[in-house]
Amino acid sequence: MKYSRTRMAVAIAGALALTSTLVACGSDEDPKADANAKVTLNVVGLLPGSKPxxxxxxxxxxxxxxxxNPNITVVTKDYEWKATTFAADLAGGTLPTVFEIPFTDAKTLIGNGQIADMQSSLSTLSYASNFNKNVLQxxxxxxGHVYAIPAKSVYAVGLHYNRDLFTKAGLDPSKPPTTWDEVRAAAKAIAEKTGQAGFxxxxxxxxxxxQLTVDTYARGGRLEDGKKATLTNDATKASLQFLKxxxxxxxxxxxxxxxxxxxxxxxxxxxxxGMYTSGQDVYTSLVQTNNIDPKTYGLTMIPLSGGDSGVLGGGTMAAVSSKASANEKAAAIKWIDYHYLRKYTNxxxxxxxxxxxxxxxxxxxTPELPIFxxxxxxxxxxxxxxxxxVPLDQMTTFTGKVFEAKVVNEPPLATQDVYxxxxxxVQAVLTDKNANIDQLxxxxNTKAQRAIDAAG
Known part of the structure; x- marks a missing residue:
């Protein structure tokens, strides 16, 4: 597939620069690792239930x-990051030494002293200076030191759709919806003709x-303005009314x-x-864990409307426990290089x-957005x-347009609490016909503001 070489409006709270320079010096206080030491390194593996x-x-x-690396023994542990369990897992010491976190969580973990300073280790990689600075930051x-390392490319949320259900509903799977009104019409047709959930x-x-943040961004709204919660914006209200x-x-x-x-x-x-919104990279998980039939899969852009509309983007970083020894940190950077990053540079x-x-x-x-x-x-x-x-010809209405869209990062303050x-x-709107969107x-907004204030 081809991407535009002239315009790449992929941004995380602004335009992403295409090249960057890593902070030059690492920590001189890091204890030196023994290159010959035998190390057993526990790392995050696949999602639970992944196919053989x-x-x-x-x-x-x-x-x-x-x-x-004959001196390193790698032990993998199946794991799925969940906002509801991650903090307890980390505090309880049940996570592997190398684990994955969303972009939004790194700053909090750094502030809490829960992940290791990896600056010196990262500097040993030949491509360390090539990370996009707005991803690395x-x-x-x-x-200025790097504690969490971009491990999987930045994702943008797309609209995933079932081509088979589209066909059964009398819809053209090669012409997926481009507006929210068309999404609604397609969802209704799928539900009526197939008996399955259209959306x-x-x-x-x-x-x-x-995902409500996804919907809000697509309609030009935002959930935070500096340190102020703005959950009552018109775009969020319109998104909830759409679901209702x-x-x-x-x-x-x-x-x-x-x-x-x-x-x-x-x-x-x-x-x-029939349709749902999620990161464009979810196809890999659908294959590995859910045994999806590739012929039924389609991916397209989410509809964008409004002057400041954008696609929510995010990503995954690899982090190392702050309890890791110098030898474990040295082994960890080798694994992060080998498992996540080397394929993009070699x-x-x-x-x-x-x-x-x-x-x-x-x-x-599987389509990705670049971290370099x-x-x-x-x-x-x-x-x-x-x-x-991968059936890339069934994803062209996403891959052919995503680099022309504004990709906006998740709310930066108290992200998980806001969510x-x-x-x-969302639950109230979907289960209570008389739900009062404004009051909800x-x-x-009051709860979110309290969390934002606590986050400083």
């Missing part, structure tokens, strides 16, 4: 890594607030209003949901990773092009 083929691919990667502390929305464990209309006027949202990320993926892959590594995925019947080529430069990502695409097995305050609003948002 995905587990085999990861096992093959671990084996190859250990051949390259989410993992930097007040001292579904996540609603719990912070995902309800996350689908649910109570059109009856096009099915009977499940308690979805989280895992649950909605499972329902979508099973053909029970042709041999890119091809090798893709070949392992192909051998294990895993997806290669657009040019570097395009080079990576060329390296893996012969091995791509949780909105979960109850006013109450949620």
């Amino acid at each position: 083929e995905a587990q085999q691919a990861l096992a093959a990667e671990v084996t190859d890594f250990q051949k390259e 989410y993992g930097q502390g007040p001292d 579904a929305q996540m609603a719990k464990d912070g995902t309800g607030g996350w 209309d689908l649910r109570w006027t059109d009856n096009s949202m099915g009977a499940n209003f308690d979805y989280d990320w895992t649950g909605i993926n499972q329902a979508f892959a099973a053909g029970k949901v 042709a041999e590594a890119a091809k090798k990773a893709a070949e392992i995925q192909i051998a294990s019947k895993q997806p290669v080529g 430069t657009q040019q570097q990502y395009q080079q990576y695409q060329e390296w893996i092009k012969p091995l791509v097995n 949780k305050s909105l979960d109850t609003v 948002l006013a109450d949620a």
Whole structure:
């Protein structure tokens, strides 16, 4: 697939620069690691319930890594990040030494002293200066050091749709909706013609607030203005009214209003949901965990309306426990390089990773947004092009437009608390026909402001 080389309006709270320079000096106070020390490194693996083929691919990667680093033994642990359990897992010491976090959580963990300073370790990588500075900065502390490392490319939320249900409903799967009115009409047709939910929305464990933020951004609204909560904005009200209309006027949202990320993926892959919004990279999980039929899958842009409309973006960072020893930190940066990043900067590594995925019947080529430069990502695409097995021709209405859109980061202050305050609003709108949107948002705004004030 081709991306625009002349315009890349991918931004996280502003335009993303295409090149950057890493803060030059690491911590001189870090204890020195013993390069020959035997280290057992516990790392996050796959999502619970991932298919055997995905587990085999990861096992093959671990084996190859250990051949390259014979003094390091890698132990993987299946894990899914959830806002409701992460803090307790981290405090209780049940997380692996290397774990994954959203962009939005890094600053809080740095401030709490819960993740390690990785500046010196990161500086050992040949491409350390090539990270986009506006991506890297989410993992930097007040001292300028890097604590969390961009591990998976920035995602933008798209509209995922079931091509089979579109066809059964008399809709053209090659012409997905481009406006919210068209989404509503398609959802109603799917519900009436197939008996399945035409559109579904996540609603719990912070995902309800996350996706309501997606809807808000798409209509030009924002949930924070500096240190002020703005949940009562017109765009959020319009987004909730849209859900209310689908649910109570059109009856096009099915009977499940308690979805989280895992649950909605499972329902979508099973053909029970016609459309939903989530990160554009979710296809990989749908294959690895939910056994989706690729022929049924479609991805398109979410409708954008309003002068300041944008697509919510985010991403995943790799972090290391602050309790890690110098030897564990040295081993961790080697794993982060090998497992997450090297394929984007080295042709041999890119091809090798893709070949392992192909051998294990895993997806290669799922659309991503770059964490280095657009040019570097395009080079990576060329390296893996012969091995791509993802139905990219069913995603062109997303991939052909996303670089022309404004991609906006998640609310920066008390993000998860803001999302949780909105979960109850989404749930109420979907389960109570008489829900008062204005009052619900006013109450949620008070809770969100309290959390923002506490976050400083």
